[in-house]
Amino acid sequence: MTANRSYETELLTVGQMALEVASAPPEADIYAIIAGHVLSLSSALYVEVAEYDPQNQSLVLSGYSAMAEVNDIIAQLSLGGVGKCEIPVGPDTYDELLRCVVRLSDDFLEQATPGLSEGIWHELEKRWNALQLQQIALINAKNILGAITVVYPHDAISLGKESAEAVAHITALLLRERKSQVDRIRLESRYMELTDLLPEAVFETNLDGNLTFANNSACSIFGYDRKDFLSELRLMDLVAAVDTDRMAEDSERIVRGKDIGPKEYLLRRKDGSKLPARVSSNVVIQNGQPVGLRGIIIDLSKSRRVEQEYAQLVAAIEQTAESIIITDSIARIIYVNPAFIKTTGIKAHSIIGNLLTLLTESEGEATEGKGYLEMWQTLRNGESWYGLFTNHHPDGSMYTLDATINPVRSSDGTITNYVAALRDVTYEKQLEERYRQSQKMEAVGRLAGGIAHDFNNLMTAISGYATVLDEGMVDTDRRRKDVKEILHAVDRATKLTGQLLTFSRKQVFKPTELNIHQILAKMDNLLRRLIGEDIALEYNLCSDLPHVYADSGQIEQVIMNLVVNARDAMPTGGKLLFRTRTVSNELGDLIHLIVEDTGTGIEDELLDQIFEPFFTTKRVGEGTGLGLSTVYGIVSQSGGSISVSSPKGGGAVFTVELPAATEPMSIHAETPERIEELSGTEAILLVEDESLVRNLAERVLTKKGYGVISAEHPEEAMRIVGSLTEPIDLLITDVVMPVMTGEELARSITDLHPTTKVLFMSGYTNKAISSRGMRDGSAPFLQKPFSPADLLQAVRGLLDKF
Template sequence: MDSGWTDLWWQLTAMANAVILAAYLAISFAIARGLLRARQWRNNPLGLATASIFFSCAVHHGSHTVHLLLPYFNMDVHGGLAMRMAFGMDFQAAGWDTVTAVLAVWYWTLRGRFPALVRGAALFEDLRLRQAAEATLRASEERFREIVETTSEGVVVLDADGRIGYTNDRFAEMVGRTPDDLPGSAMLDLVTGADQAVAEQALSAVHDSGATHFEVGMHASGGRVVWARIALTTRVDDAGTPIGALAMVADVTEQKSIEAQLHQAQKLDAVGQLAGGLAHDFNNLLTVIDGYAALLIAEADETTTKDLVMIRDASSRASALTRQLLTFSRAQTARPQVVEVAGLVAGLEVLMRRLIREDIDLVVTPTAAATPVRVDPGQLEQVLVNLAINARDAMPTGGTLTIGTDRVDVEQSDFVLVSVTDTGLGMTPEVAARAFEPFFTTKNPGEGTGLGLSTVYGIVTRAGGQVRLESRPGLGTTFEVYLPAATTPADAAGEADEPQRLIAGDGTILLVEDDPAVRQLSERILRTAGYRVLVGVDGEDALAVAGAHADIDLLVTDVVMPGMNGQQLADRLTDLRPGLPVIFTSAYTRGVLTDTGDDRTVAFLDKPFTAAALTAKVRSVLDNHAEAAASPA
């Protein structure tokens, strides 16, 4: 090759090595600066190895550059020096090649643990640390997914427009959809029309407040409405800008139903207290009307007697109405007696026809056999009324309600059977299995308390009986009430041929009654029957009267009185005078009267009572007390 071209080639080679020198130095310094700024100089060996390799290569190319430029030195003047420099440069290049090779081996031992440069920023990360961080992130995501998918609440992720981005399985199950069907749909589309405004306001307000909660009805499959309590929390991006909301949704349908039933029960309780109070006052008036009519009959002529009998009949019918009112309000105290069931059902027929609608036929099929049972007649009426109302509601488009009575043998024991059959909608086996549970109802909120059939069950079982249910969807329902047959005939009290004469006696009676008209009538009846009567207008007054008279044979007291009630008065007096017989009178005890048990000297007389019934009860209790006192025991 021509010497001119040789010189040019050497010059170009020297220039290329100089450029490579500059590039490698720049790269090594850039990496070193990045490591220093990121404070990775000590804990990032790959970065240090990379910077060292580039620096070693830079020095190596620098030595080549100097070596290529040596021929241009004056060999005549500096020949010895040039030879020595050339030899030194070769030795130095070989040394840097060795260093570079060692650094390359070191680099490749680290390369499996580290990825390449990060975005060209001359910074490196330890792959083991990144893998550990990724594993931690995956574990965190798995825990979050497990929590979200197993929580009892629905989880919904909403975007800024209120559209669903994600839902867990619980929320999808709540609304009767699949999780894949919901993303992309608007949350408001699931809310019922009546609650749309509430939901819209909450979605708008959450971006300002950060969190809010509300309750709405939500559409579910099958036309159902699910009540949901929703807690909304704002979702923000890294800059703090709202990008949507997170909704935690709890199904409170059952809770709302129980609240509605409780509210309905509270309303019924308030109505019952009002009805009981009215019945108490009304029965006081009926007691006065019937009592004075009975007293006048003894002195009246035939024509006047007929008129007075009509007054008494009207009073008796009014008394029956108040008993039914107390039955509806569940305000009557349980007083079992032997009742003829067929006769009681026949007497309720008129009331039943008023309870059911015109499109329902009522058929009563009584048995000819005797059907005596020992039960509280008011509570048995309540059983029949509840079953009739239940049957009526099961026939929204009309039908037939059949009430029958019979005398049957069950496991060699006599029972009286009362059956109530409707031709209504019927029940599924699942509903029938829960029919007697308190507060269980298939009616809409506000239409039923879920207490009717549980009350029936409680009354019948306390009377020693059983209730059986047979029902099929679309084929109606039959309730069968089995009550143990009584061995004695039904009580004669209340029959039309009740004797009207007063039953005479003697002794001192403490009469306590807060109603002036009833007090005056009762005092006159007892005095006419031959008793000495001491009168108290309330409990405190009665204690004062009793303290002034040592000889008292009987306490006759109203139960519901202002201040001290009749039970409290009786307790006080019997503590002072052990064995003192007591007769309580009331139409509505408000639960203050304790069970008198089998003690025949503690009796109860319903209001309104007749003059004959009052004197008969007084004579019976005094006779029982005398027998007990004469007994050797």
């Protein structure tokens, strides 16, 4: 039953309910609040609010309120309270709720209250005799949102229809707004969760620039708590002073609807440190009006650091002196640095895309014992490979690269690339080859020097005895012609052994300060006659060429040998050019004497052998093979070097390099010849281990009146000196002898008898004599082979000089 209760009072209660629900925090139970206010509007025993679940098509109990006595019954019969219950809502019931917002029934409608069990209903009915039930449908836009069910005693005053409809309308609006609020909170929570997963900083501001939202990354990047972000900071507080004006201008343009795209700014952390960043922003629109900005900030510090490290790495690879090659996983070249291009002469575009086989002469070719196939197998096994690559420059010259190739792996261990570091060792290999060549030349030189020494002893004896024989014949003796032939042959043999000694650098070396240009001018006529009329002789000489220290005769022999070599290479004529120049290095100035011809040239494989003794490309009988090796020996003995090249198209270029003279050199004048009187009576000790030479010298000197005592070796000589009561006037000794050298013997005797003079003789000099000053002529020396006249002149000149 209903009664005329103050409608204004009921509306006031409904208004209070609306205010309380609207101001309730998100966690508040608004359904219980609504049920409580409806309970207070009437004499109801029990009120429950159910929310409609469209998915399951049911009313689900969401909240209730009841009189204290009813609560006690519910507590007793439901073991503590009303449970989470629901009742199905079929299509008929749904339509009926839509048609009739407020229904009042005296029927037993326990099925309309999901929160009350059958036992509770029976207890209520027994306590209050009979019950009536009022159901208020909650409708919004022809959709059921839920229902309010009110249970009254049978004779109680129920909620009036107008008030019930007001409750239905207000509650439906409150539930719709509450649902929107919950959805919005849920959406904001999801939005926050999603943005917190981003590594970039996400922010929102209002139109005043105050920050209204920031994700975790923004807090960690800038060093603020989220509370600081949302209560104290403006967007401009995060911008470095250098970019605040630009950021402000860009923000205004965005608010006006301009799309400015991502922009880079210098931002500022809480601790004052700066960070480069890229900011992308757009305007936030609500109800058609801009209300702020929303954006993403990408910290560029790490990427800039990576870019800088990458740039430094690229610069290092580009500027390193070593060649760098990078290939893909099948050894196909994808990058070469400038050093590789400079070293090999191969252009980048012509090698990119090729396999590493391009670095070798042919695939599988062995290079220093390691072939390409072996290298590739090593790399495929994931190991590093070390070895040499040898190939030709585009101009045909050879180069050698010392290579180290390493596999490059991805994070999962897969080989993705190979990187090769190559060092140009061409010059080192040339030095090694020169060293081996010098060692070989030294060995051959020692052999040649020993042979020449022995030959000179023989030539001395043959020449001396032939001269003695010749002097004993009358002019009409027909055998004198034979003797002259013997002496002529000895002369030729002497020149040959002289070449051997020069090659072995054991020839007597008498350096003077020379002007190469003057030597060329002096030899010009001789050289022109030597090469013939079909070869043009030209000069291209630099001005102010420094002088050199060298033996004049030996330098002339160098020029002669090089000219003869050039002439033989131009059998049908050509051009012979002499050039000079001055170069400098860390050791000082050097002069270059360059001899070029337009002949047949020299094959590459012969260049390394060209200075070897007895090596010749001429036919048998056309040369000794000592010409260029003699040149090599002379130049080396003079402190210089010689090199040869043969450009494409023919011809050969010999370059003689000699150190320039830095200060005047003391030159000792040779002892003038004395021919008129070569006899004497002085006491002479003759020490020579070669009997042929010793017997000849003793015979020649004795014949001229000298008192000669002969010794075969130094020990015998020392015994003789020890047995004499008077010092000897002159010691004539060979240089190289067993046990004791001639220099050591001379020092021992002169220590005992300082007035004794010394004359050295040898088929070649040695270091002991050089250390006594013989190189500059200070030690009296007689070169083998010598004639009787040479011996007598040297003896007489030495005795008379001191």
